Amino acid sequence: MATSEPEERLCRKSPDAKLTVESWKRHIIRQLKCRDKAQKTLFQDVIRSYVNLLERCTQKAFITKGILSATRPLLLPSSEDSLSSLKTATGELAYQVVELQQEIKIKEAVLDKQHARLSETQDDLKEVQLEHGRLRSCVAEVQERNQLLKNKYDSLLECCQHTEAAYRKEKLYGSELLEDMIRWKQQAAARMNSRNERRVRAREAGIHRELEVAANKKVNIYEVPQSASLPSSPSSQRSESGERLERSRGRLFRSASATSPRILSSIRDLFEKKRRGNSVCSLEEDFCAPLGICLAARVPARAIYTLDAHELGINAARFSPRSNLLATGGTDRVIKLWDIKAGVLHNRGTLEGSNEGITSIEFDSTGTRILAASYDKSALFWRLDDCVPKFTLTGHSRKVTAARFKCNYRQVVTGSADRTVKIWDLHRAACIQTIEVLSYCSDVVCSEYYIISGHYDRKIRFWDSRAASCTQEVPLQGKVTSLDISPNHRELLSCSRDESLQLVDLRMSNTRMAFRAEGFKCGSDSTKAIFSPDGCYLAAGSADGSLYVWNVSTGKLETRLPDMHRCSVNAVAWSMSGEYVVSVDKSRRAILWSDV
C-alpha cells in the first residue's frame, strides 16, 4: 500500500508540465517500474502467502466456531467408544500385564534355575578349587619328593664318583705296592745271590786257610830241593805278576774239595808260590827292575829333589811297574816321563796327543805302554817308544776321569763324568760295553772279578764285569775322589771328601777301616790316594801341601811330611822298588821323596 502512494503523486504531477513532463513522466514511470520491479516482485510471494494465511486463518476460525458448537454433542458417544476402546485397551493391557507377569514368573524361574546353577557351579568351582589346591599341594609334595630324590641321586652320584676315584686310587696304590714288592723281591734276590756268593767265597777262603796251614806244616820236607831249582827259573816266568798268582790261587780254591790228588797238586802249587816269595826276599836289592812285586816299601822321610815339572798344574803321577820310570800328566796336555838317577829326576821324553789336560795315568804290567784319561772326552794309549798315541778311545760325552787296564791287559775300563763306565777292547780299539751309572764317576779300578767305580754320590759300586750289573754298593760319607786296589788285589782303598781314606776288604766287603789324620784334608774332587807297592802303607797328599803316610796294619799315621808343597797335592806315586815317592801339586811342582 505504501508503494502505491508515491506513484499516485507522480501521476498527479505529470499533467503540470506536459512535454517535459511527458518525458519526465516516462522517466519517472520507468524509474518507478524499475523500483517496483526491484522492490515489489520480491515481496509478491510473501504478500500472497500472507493473504493465503489470512484466508486460512479466518477459515480456521470459522471451522473452530463450527466445531466448538458441534463437538459438544458429538463428544459423549465418542467417549463411550473410547471408554470401551479404553476398556478393551485396558483389558488388553491387563492381559498384557498378566502375560508379562507370567513372563516374569518364567523369567524368575529361569533366574532361579540359573541361580541354582550358579550356586551349584560355584560349589563345583569351590570343590574344583579345593581339588586344585589339593593337587597343587600334591604337586608341591611331589616336586619336593623329586627334589629329595634328585638330591639323593646327586649325592649318590657324588658318592659314586668318589668311590670311583677311591677305586682308581686304590688301583694305583695296588700297582705301586706291586712294584714295591717286586723291587723288594729283586733286592731279596740280589741279596740271596750275593749271600750265596759270599758263602762260596768264605768256603773257598776257609779251605784255602786250611790248605795254607797244611802247607806250612810240611814246608820243611819240600823246601830244599825246590829252592835249589829256583834260580834257574827264567825271570820271564816270574814276571807273570801277582795277578796270575792270584788266579792260580783262585783255581786252587775251586778244586779244593776235590779228590786227594788234586789237593796234593794244589798244595804243591802253593809251595811254588811260597818258594818264589822266599827268593824275592833274599834278592831284595836287584828284584825291583824285572819284577812287579815289592816286598818292603820304605817310608819316605825327606824331600830329595824339587822340580817344576809341567807348565801348568799336575793331575796325575805313576811309576812304571818295572823300573823307576815315572810318568806325570798335567793340565798342559802332555805326559812327561822321568827317570830317577842319583836322586834327581831326569826328563826322558814327552808324550803328546791329548787335546786337553790329563786326568789319570796307568802303566801296563810290562811297563812299556801307557794309558791316560783326558779332559778331551777320550782315553789315550801310547807305546813308550812312540810319542804319538797308538789309540784314542773316544765315545764318552764328558771328560774321562780314569782309565785302567783290566787284569788281562786286553781290555781297558774308563770312567767318565758323563756317568758311564765303558769297557774297551784294545785289539779293536772299540767300546764293547757301556755301563750306565747314576752318578759322576770319579775313578775306576779292576779286580779279578769286578770293576769297581767311585762316584760323586758317595758310593763305591761293584760291577760284575760280565753281566754289567751292580752287585754291591759301599756307601761313604763324602764324594769318592779316587780308588786304588792293593797289590794282592784283596783290598780296596778309597779317598773321599769326608777327609778320610777307607780300606775295604774285597772278600768280606762289610769290613772296613778308616784312616784319618789331623790336618789331612782332601784338596780336590780328584785327589788320589795310593797303596805302597807292598800294600803296607797308604799315601795321600793333603790340601795344605803335606804328604801323609799311614800304616795299614796299625791303622795309624806313619808320617807327615809338610812344608814342601805350596798348595794342595793332587796325586802321589810310589815307585815299585819301594824307594821313592813322588808327589805332584796344582802349582806344577813335583817333589821326590826318599827315606835317606
Next chain:
Amino acid sequence: MAEESSLSSLEFSSSLPPPRTRIFKIIVIGDSGVGKTCLTYRFCAGRFPDKTEATIGVDFREKVIEIDGEKIKVQLWDTAGQERFRKSMVQHYYRNVHAVVFVYDVTSAASFRSLPAWIEECRQHALGQEVPRILVGNKCDLRHLAQVSTELAQQFADAHSMPLFETSAKNPQGGKEGGRNSSDHVEAIFMTVAHKLKSQKPLVLSQPAGGNTVTLSRNEEEEQRGNWGCSCWRS
C-alpha cells in the same frame, strides 16, 4: 701266602749254617699256573699247600738234605710265571744258578708249547750246557684231563737232552697205569738233581776271570757233561 712268607722269613732269619754246607741254587721256571709253587712247597714243607696265589718276583725255599753224609742246602727259587711279576728280575734268577727245572702242566698243552721260550730265555742268560736242566710235567694226577702225552714230552726232553719226570705235587703217589708212567715223587726229583750236582765238579762262582784257566775249566765241565745225558736218568 701268609704261611709261606712266614716260612720263608723263618728260613731267612735262621742263622747261616756253617760255611761248609754247600748251597745248590736251583731255579724252577715255567708258565703261570703250572704248579711251580706247589712243587717247591711240596719238596720243602712235605705237603701240598692249602692255597697259593700268583708268585710275585720270586719266593725262596730252602731245605737241607744229606747226601752221602754231607749236608747240602738246596735253595729253590720259585720264580713268578707271569711276565709282569718277573720282568725286572730275570737276571737275578740266572745268576750263579746250579740247575734249572722246567715245569709244564700235563693238562695244558699251552704250557708245554711255551717250553722252547723258557729254554731260549735260559740260553739268552748265557747258561752253559754244563748246568743241569730237567723237565717236569706236573699235575699228572689229572691223567684223564691230560693234553700232553708222555711220548710227546719224552721226545721233547730227548731233543733238548733233558731228563723227563712226570709227577703231581698234590698226589705224588699217582695212578699206576702200567708201563713206566707211574709218576715220580717230588722229593725224588729234587734229590736226583742234588745228587747230580753233588757228583759234579765242586761248584764255583761263575765269574769270568778272563784267563786261560777258566776256558780250560769250562772245557772240563763240558766234558763232564757227557755223563749228564738223559739215558742214565731213566731207570
